[in-house]
Structure formats: C-alpha cells, structure tokens
Amino acid sequence: MTTADLVYDPYDYEIDADPYPIFKRLRDEAPIYYNEQHHFWALSRFDDVLEASLDAETFSSARGTVIELMDEPMADPPMIFMDPPRHTSFRKLVSRTFTRHRVGELEGRIRELCAGILDPFIGSGGFDYVADFGARLPVMVISSLLGAPDEDQDQLRIWSDYALHREPGETGMSQAARDASKEIFRYWQQHIDARRRRPGDDVMSELVQAELEQGDGTTRRLSDSELHAFFILISAAGNETVARLLGWTATLLARNPGERAKLVERPGLIPNGVEEILRYEAPSPVQGRWVTREVEYYGTVVPKDSKITLLTASANRDEREFEEPDRLDVSRRIDRHLSLGFGIHFCLGASLARLEGRVALEETLRRFPSWEIIEDGLEMVHTSTVRGYARVPLRL
Ligand code: HEM
Structure with missing residues (x-):
C-alpha cells in the first residue's frame, strides 16, 4: 500500500469542502501522518485523538492551538492557549460563574430571541439560515449571558453585524468592522466600570469580583484587560462555532428529510x-x-x-468507534464524540452550545417543518478554526 499520493493539506479549499475521503484514508493508511509542506503531524483515529486530548502535558496548548500561529506564541494568551497550572486557575475561576444552572436560566431568553428573528419569515419564500439567523443568535445570547440589558441588545446586534461583516472576497476586517469592534469594547468597559462600583447578579459582576488563585497561595482580581480578553474568548469561541452548528443543522436536515421528519414527529429526539x-x-x-x-x-x-x-472531525467518523459513521441518524445512541473537545480544555460553553442548538432547532421546526436548500447559494467560511457555511439560503 502506498501513501505517497496521500496529502492532507488543511488550507486546500477543495479538501475543506469534503475532507472525509482523505480522513478515511488517513485513518486506514497513515494513522500518524506527517505533512512535509506545512511541517505538522496529524492523528485521525478516535482513540488516538481522545488519548492525546487527555494528555495535556505531552500535547501542550501553550503555543496556541492553530498550527500557523504556533511559531510565535502569544504574550498574553487566552485560557484556551494555556497549560496547567495557569490554565487551572483561570478555568476554576470562570467555571464558578459559568454554571449549568446559570446557562439553563437563559432558555426562555434564547426562545424569545429565536422568535424575534424567525417570526418575520413566516409566510415568506425563504431566508438565509446562517446570515439572517444562525450567525446573529449566538452574539445576542452571549450579550445576555454577560448581562447586557435587553434595551441595549439591538445596538449590540447592529455593532456585531458590522464587526462580523466581511466585504466579498475579503477575509480581513473593513474600517466599519474595526469601528464597530471599538464601540463594543467601549460598551463593555462602561459595564465593567459600573459593576466594579456596584455589582449586580450577573456573570459580569461575578467575574469582576472573582478572585484568581496565584501560584503562591495569594489571590487577586482580574484586570480590565483580562476581563476583555475573556469576553473576546467566549465571543470568539462561542459565536462562530454555534453559527456553524446551526448552518450544518439546516443543510444536513434538508439533505436527510427522513431524519428531519423524525424530529418533527418526536421533538423529544431533538437533543440527541x-x-x-x-x-x-x-x-x-x-x-x-x-x-x-x-x-x-x-x-x-x-x-x-x-x-x-x-483531527476531531475524522475521529467522529471513525468506523472503529461508530457504526456506519457516514450515515446521519438522529436516533443513533451516542455515548461520546469529540466535537466539544475532551480533557482539561473541554468546551467551557458546552451546555450553552447544546442549549442553543436544541432551542434553535425546536423553534425552527415548530415554524418550518420542512425547507429546501438552494445548493448553489451555499458559501463556506474558510478559516483554520471553524468549518461550515457562512450562507445557507433556504426555500420554504
Ligand atoms: C457548537 C458550538 C461549539 C463547539 C463545536 C465548541 C468546540 C470547542 C472545542 C472543540 C473546544 C476544545 C478546544 C481545545 O481542546 O483546544 C472548546 C473549548 C472552549 N469553548 Fe467551545 N465550542 C462551542 C461553543 C462554545 C460556546 C457557546 C462558548 C462560550 C460561551 C465556548 C467557549 C469555549 C471556551 C472558553 C473554551 C476553552 C476552554 C479551556 O481552554 O479550558 N464554546 N470548544
């Protein structure tokens, strides 16, 4: 068996459009693979990815988790780019505020946000499930979680829409996007200042007052820049990923109408x-x-x-772990998968991601039990961190 023709290039758009045939070959023919052009190794089997995720000492995140950024480690990295013991103190601090209970309290708010976005499309011919809905919802949810008052949500959404907007063909930020990001920064700074003066009962107030354990047994509060870095981290880690999840939800269910019908008939299956x-x-x-x-x-x-x-996405399609892994089966019994990570960096927002995914799907199916995708209008995002669609035009 020769592997000379087996090339996994993560920057190749064609591979990115459908990486699964290459992932299967990697698992079968080169479960430890070396890419000579970009100088990195790859693990593709479920057990290997799982074990490496659990061994943070051997497999460090401290140089970042994006291969092209590892040559120059960040001076002031976010928690996701830290190793113990620094990671442990930050994770402990934010886990105390980011509880399942607090996330659960957001369910009603998420439902309201979904209704506000989806209702105007009832009776319309269609809409873009990601641009009009999936990319907007998580931004609004994170603002609510941090404690932005309801009356500020429209302004925040407008700024976020500008900040996320990219000119056609451009991957960098436009001037309007930069200006909007500055406004968002200023907005949160005002809230940090206000919470420092008079704490309330929200995540931001808790973060402002939280004590970070130092290695020497002392504690200290987070600085303004550490708070901003955390807001940026949860926005970066939570918005793009949920937007991609919702884009996949709309496309996969349109391509598997039988599976979608099962979810319409038995909404209890939606979490699975x-x-x-x-x-x-x-x-x-x-x-x-x-x-x-x-x-x-x-x-x-x-x-x-x-x-x-x-290669999380490859591990999740490993036939050594899942039966018929390339078949979408909403009633499949899933004991574990790797999409939210594993080990010490397991997704901090996992319960929020699951809640948003469930409520968004429930609210969608209640209003629109079926839809079609306009396949030639689909547009993928090309980044080294997330994979999925930026545009998913639907016909209702
Ligand atoms: C479908 C949505 C999501 C997916 C697929 C996802 C995926 C992941 C994965 C794979 C990791 C582990 C990264 C690693 O091991 O290097 C991770 C970590 C993380 N995620 Fe998520 N995530 C999602 C939603 C969210 C949301 C909504 C938030 C915030 C509210 C969030 C915040 C974080 C943070 C802060 C970390 C770093 C945790 C640490 O370093 O200890 N994620 N996520």
Missing part, C-alpha cells in the same frame, strides 16, 4: 439529533497541539517540539 449533527459535522474540526516529548505511534517517532493536529 443535536449531538448527532455535532458528531457528523464538527464545527471546530481540528485542534492543534505542541508535542513536548518524543512519542511513538504505529512505529513512527514524533519528535519533541513538533506541531500536531488532532
């Missing part, structure tokens, strides 16, 4: 359907790591100080 959609199309398909000691896989030595990618 969301897990299956997460498994089937991982919104964050690749996690990068830095190898801190020599390791060996299948007789091949991966040297210390190598870059390695954990």
Whole structure:
C-alpha cells in the first residue's frame, strides 16, 4: 500500500469542502501522518485523538492551538492557549460563574430571541439560515449571558453585524468592522466600570469580583484587560462555532428529510439529533497541539517540539468507534464524540452550545417543518478554526 499520493493539506479549499475521503484514508493508511509542506503531524483515529486530548502535558496548548500561529506564541494568551497550572486557575475561576444552572436560566431568553428573528419569515419564500439567523443568535445570547440589558441588545446586534461583516472576497476586517469592534469594547468597559462600583447578579459582576488563585497561595482580581480578553474568548469561541452548528443543522436536515421528519414527529429526539449533527459535522474540526516529548505511534517517532493536529472531525467518523459513521441518524445512541473537545480544555460553553442548538432547532421546526436548500447559494467560511457555511439560503 502506498501513501505517497496521500496529502492532507488543511488550507486546500477543495479538501475543506469534503475532507472525509482523505480522513478515511488517513485513518486506514497513515494513522500518524506527517505533512512535509506545512511541517505538522496529524492523528485521525478516535482513540488516538481522545488519548492525546487527555494528555495535556505531552500535547501542550501553550503555543496556541492553530498550527500557523504556533511559531510565535502569544504574550498574553487566552485560557484556551494555556497549560496547567495557569490554565487551572483561570478555568476554576470562570467555571464558578459559568454554571449549568446559570446557562439553563437563559432558555426562555434564547426562545424569545429565536422568535424575534424567525417570526418575520413566516409566510415568506425563504431566508438565509446562517446570515439572517444562525450567525446573529449566538452574539445576542452571549450579550445576555454577560448581562447586557435587553434595551441595549439591538445596538449590540447592529455593532456585531458590522464587526462580523466581511466585504466579498475579503477575509480581513473593513474600517466599519474595526469601528464597530471599538464601540463594543467601549460598551463593555462602561459595564465593567459600573459593576466594579456596584455589582449586580450577573456573570459580569461575578467575574469582576472573582478572585484568581496565584501560584503562591495569594489571590487577586482580574484586570480590565483580562476581563476583555475573556469576553473576546467566549465571543470568539462561542459565536462562530454555534453559527456553524446551526448552518450544518439546516443543510444536513434538508439533505436527510427522513431524519428531519423524525424530529418533527418526536421533538423529544431533538437533543440527541443535536449531538448527532455535532458528531457528523464538527464545527471546530481540528485542534492543534505542541508535542513536548518524543512519542511513538504505529512505529513512527514524533519528535519533541513538533506541531500536531488532532483531527476531531475524522475521529467522529471513525468506523472503529461508530457504526456506519457516514450515515446521519438522529436516533443513533451516542455515548461520546469529540466535537466539544475532551480533557482539561473541554468546551467551557458546552451546555450553552447544546442549549442553543436544541432551542434553535425546536423553534425552527415548530415554524418550518420542512425547507429546501438552494445548493448553489451555499458559501463556506474558510478559516483554520471553524468549518461550515457562512450562507445557507433556504426555500420554504
Ligand atoms: C457548537 C458550538 C461549539 C463547539 C463545536 C465548541 C468546540 C470547542 C472545542 C472543540 C473546544 C476544545 C478546544 C481545545 O481542546 O483546544 C472548546 C473549548 C472552549 N469553548 Fe467551545 N465550542 C462551542 C461553543 C462554545 C460556546 C457557546 C462558548 C462560550 C460561551 C465556548 C467557549 C469555549 C471556551 C472558553 C473554551 C476553552 C476552554 C479551556 O481552554 O479550558 N464554546 N470548544
């Protein structure tokens, strides 16, 4: 068996459009793979990705988790780019405020937001499920979670729409996007200042007052820049990923109308359907790591100080773990998948992501039990962190 013609290039748009045939070949023919052009290794089997995710000492996040950014580690990294013990203190602090209970309290608000966006499309010919809905919902949800008052939501949404907007063919931020980002920064600074003066009962007030454990047994409060960095992290980690999940939800269910009909008939299946959609199309398909000691896989030595990618999306389609992995089956029994990570960096927003995925789907199916995708209007986003659609035009 030759693997000379087996190339996995994560920057190739054609591969990115459908990476699964290559992922299958990697799992079968090169479960430890080296890309000579971009100098990184790749693990593609479920068990290997899982084990590496659990071993943060060998597979470090401290140089970042995006392979092209690892050569120059960040001076002031967010929690997702930290190793213990620094990661442990930050994670402990934010986990106390980011509880399942607090996230659960958002359900009514998420439903209201869905209704506000989806109702105007009832009786219309169609809309863009991601541009008009999936990309907007998570931004509004995170603002609510942080404690932005309802009356500010429209302004925040307008700024966020500008900040997220990219000119056709451009990947960088436009001037309007930069200005909007500055306004958002100023807005949150005012709230930080106000919460420092008079704390309320919201996530931001708790974060402002929270004590970060230092290595020497002392504690201190977070600085303004650490608070902004955290807001930016949860927005970056929570908005693009949920938008991609919702885009996959609309496309996969349109292409599998039988599965969609099951969810309409038995809404109790929706939470499982969301897990299956997460498994089937991982919104964050690749996690990068830095190898801190020599390791060996299948007789091949991966040297210390190598870059390695954990191919989550491949692991989730590994036939060694899942029966008929390439079949979308909303009633499949799923004990575990890797789309929300595993180990110490397990997605902090997992319960929020699941809640948004479930409520968005419930509210969609209640209003629109079926739809068609305008396939030639689909547009993918091309980033090294998320994979999915920026535009999903629907015909109702
Ligand atoms: C469908 C939606 C989502 C997906 C697929 C997703 C996926 C992931 C994955 C795979 C990781 C692990 C990264 C790694 O191991 O390097 C992660 C971590 C993280 N996620 Fe999510 N995420 C989602 C939604 C959210 C939301 C809504 C939030 C915020 C509210 C969030 C905040 C975070 C944070 C802060 C981390 C870093 C945790 C740490 O370093 O300890 N995510 N996410």
